[in-house]
Amino acid sequence: MSFNTFGHLFRFTSFGESHGPAIGCVVDGCPPRIPLETVDIQRELDRRRPGQSRFTTQRQEPDAVKILSGVFTDEATGKQVTTGTPIMLQIENVDQRSKDYSEIKDKYRPGHAGYTYDIKYGITDYRGGGRASARETASRVAAGAIARKVVPGLIVRGALVQMGPHKIDRTRWDWNEVGNNPFFCPDAKQAKFFEGYLDGVRKSGSSIGAVIEVVAEGVPAGLGAPVYAKLDAEIASALMGINAVKGVEIGDGFATAEMGGEDNADEMRMGNDGKPLFLSNHAGGILGGISSGQPIIARFAVKPTSSILTPRKTVDRTGNDTEIVTKGRHDPCVGIRAVPIGEAMLACVLADHYLMHRGQVGEGTAWPFKKSGA
Numbered sequence: 001m002s003f004n005t006f007g008h009l010f011r012f013t014s015f016g017e018s019h020g021p022a023i024g025c026v027v028d029g030c031p032p033r034i035p036l037e038t039v040d041i042q043r044e045l046d047r048r049r050p051g052q053s054r055f056t057t058q059r060q061e062p063d064a065v066k067i068l069s070g071v072f073t074d075e076a077t078g079k080q081v082t083t084g085t086p087i088m089l090q091i092e093n094v095d096q097r098s099k100d101y102s103e104i105k106d107k108y109r110p111g112h113a114g115y116t117y118d119i120k121y122g123i124t125d126y127r128g129g130g131r132a133s134a135r136e137t138a139s140r141v142a143a144g145a146i147a148r149k150v151v152p153g154l155i156v157r158g159a160l161v162q163m164g165p166h167k168i169d170r171t172r173w174d175w176n177e178v179g180n181n182p183f184f185c186p187d188a189k190q191a192k193f194f195e196g197y198l199d200g201v202r203k204s205g206s207s208i209g210a211v212i213e214v215v216a217e218g219v220p221a222g223l224g225a226p227v228y229a230k231l232d233a234e235i236a237s238a239l240m241g242i243n244a245v246k247g248v249e250i251g252d253g254f255a256t257a258e259m260g261g262e263d264n265a266d267e268m269r270m271g272n273d274g275k276p277l278f279l280s281n282h283a284g285g286i287l288g289g290i291s292s293g294q295p296i297i298a299r300f301a302v303k304p305t306s307s308i309l310t311p312r313k314t315v316d317r318t319g320n321d322t323e324i325v326t327k328g329r330h331d332p333c334v335g336i337r338a339v340p341i342g343e344a345m346l347a348c349v350l351a352d353h354y355l356m357h358r359g360q361v362g363e364g365t366a367w368p369f370k371k372s373g374a
């Protein structure tokens with residue numbers, strides 16, 4: 001049994017390896033009549049694409065996506081829309097350099113997946129990490145681009161908020177800055193600092209970790225399926241399933257351990273529009289596993305790239321102690337390109353739960369609830 005499918009109602013199955021001819025996915029369960037052009041998906045893929053600055057791997061992949069099925073022209077508008085049938089997306093790999101890996105093909109890269117793949121399957125594709133490579137995450141970003149369109153009014157954005165020990169100054173947070181620097185950093189001043197810092201890390205042949213924050217706005221209240229598909233649990237699982245992610249938190253996350261109840265619980269008041277208003281958002285937009293209508297906020301920690309130029313102790317496939325130096329092309333901070341991947345996974349969870357919620361409760365209940373007989 002294998003698990004290459006994500007989601008319940010909005011689902012995608014990804015395929016492909018780092019150095020195979022192509023990667024991609026089949027998105028199943030997307031509702032019909034949603035406008036969808038190749039450019040909608042390409043826009044998101046371009047944000048994750050490698051080789052765009054000196055701070056990411058120099059592998060040159062255009063990541064050009066083809067929609068092979070599941071769309072047709074809507075007669076009324078003349079626009080391409082989804083048909084409700086499986087949408088197959090294909091992205092060719094064009095810049096594989098497998099010989100970079102031939103020297104280390106029988107050695108396990110510490111921190112990488114070769115050892116555990118070998119233990120489990122008795123075979124491992126050493127070329128660029130094979131199926132364990134983050135090439136696979138291009139498929140997630142492609143599926144996420146469709147997911148974003150499933151929930152009306154949904155906006156999902158992400159930002160790098162920490163690199164190594166260096167955090168951004170949250171008082172300088174500006175979403176408009178995220179697209180202005182190679183780090184997806186919302187703090188322009190800290191982004192400038194990251195340039196010199198990451199150059200130092202890269203030139204020393206090392207790598208560094210990062211923390212990413214993803215935020216979803218326009219999420220309707222009511223998404224999430226207690227008790228074994230709580231929205232926070234599903235988001236944590238989706239983010240933790242991204243390569244190199246080692247920690248996830250929702251809302252104030254681990255900081256809640258140091259808080260008192262007065263500080264943590266989000267107080268409520270009636271707003272001018274006659275709807276309840278939360279006075280803060282420590283919960284990160286989810287209560288009891290169900291979205292509250294507030295923005296959903298999650299953070300995840302990405303470990304430092306394990307392929308580094310510094311020699312490391314390891315063993316080979318025949319049981320000898322040896323040393324390894326990983327040449328080839330690698331991101332010195334994989335957290336940077338993890339930003340659009342985190343956004344995509346969050347969008348996929350929300351699309352999935354939006355459809356499940358609609359399936360179970362339809363348009364939902366009307367608030368405020370009147371006392372019976374009133």
Ligand SMILES: Cc1cc2nc3c(=O)[nH]c(=O)nc-3n(C[C@H](O)[C@H](O)[C@H](O)COP(=O)(O)O)c2cc1C
Pocket residue numbers: 057111112113129132133134137242243244245303305306307329330331334335337338341
């Ligand atoms: C965008 C991105 C790019 C990555 N590139 C590399 C890389 O060049 N070299 C490397 O050793 N790991 C890289 N990784 C991480 C590995 O894919 C990951 O560490 C490996 O599959 C082992 O899985 P685990 O760290 O989740 O346990 C990357 C991760 C992401 C998110």
